[in-house]
Amino acid sequence: MKIATFNINGIKARFQALSDWLDEAQPDVALLQEIKSVDENFPREMFEDKGYQVETHGQKSFNGVAILSKLPLEDITRGLPGDDSDEQARWIEATVVGKQAIRLCGLYLPNGNPVELSADGTPVPGGKYAYKLGWMQRMQTRAEALLAEEIPFLMAGDYNIIPQAEDAKKPEAWRDDALFRPESRAAFRRLMNLGLTEAFRARNRAPGQYSFWDYQAGAWNRDNGIRIDHFLLSPQCADMLTDCQIDKQIRGREKPSDHVPVWVELDN
């Protein structure tokens, strides 16, 4: 089963590019982020015509996640548990039913900039960086609950985390950024230290492998990128991993997203 994640940066602006990529890459499942659309305006028929079941968790203007699947989806839930006051659409779960069922978590982790710190160095409560770290703590709690079930699951999407210096062309430029600060990377490590496998690094140790290039300052032409779109696999899911790749060439096309798809192949 081929499962992909793709931050499309707006479904209206990316419809053609997404459609073309689906036709070529033929993922069984696509986890989408930043659909920037309410559920009613998502062009679901266009994907249903390609054979996908479409489940969205949308929001006006910003954020929004979705799952497209050629295999049946069950037990769909929307929103990351742990804070009923959080209205941002960044999390969707479903169980994809193949030979073995896999619980899918599609996520759009908060960016976290600008970083605002109190005098004691802790994030200012109510600020964007505090929201990011709090969101990651809720994600940790959700991962612990799923691990306790001992089922195959994965958490994939735009993490807005640069895990290591080798995941950025210019790591020094990101030192104080919410994507690379020690607190952000530590929270990502805490997830991995639960026993989750980062699929790309399990298959490829090469530096300079990126999934995002800024629109500005010729970042793509200079290969000035960062790797921030990730798959974390539960132990039972990691057993099935046979491949993980980044569809880098997509970034050089007409009217691209600033992210490219990342995908795993699972033998399930």
Next chain:
DNA sequence: ATGACTTCTAGTAGAAGA
């Protein structure tokens, strides 16, 4: 260089992204 691009919503600028 509190910038460059691109998206969204709104309605001619502004917010947000990373």
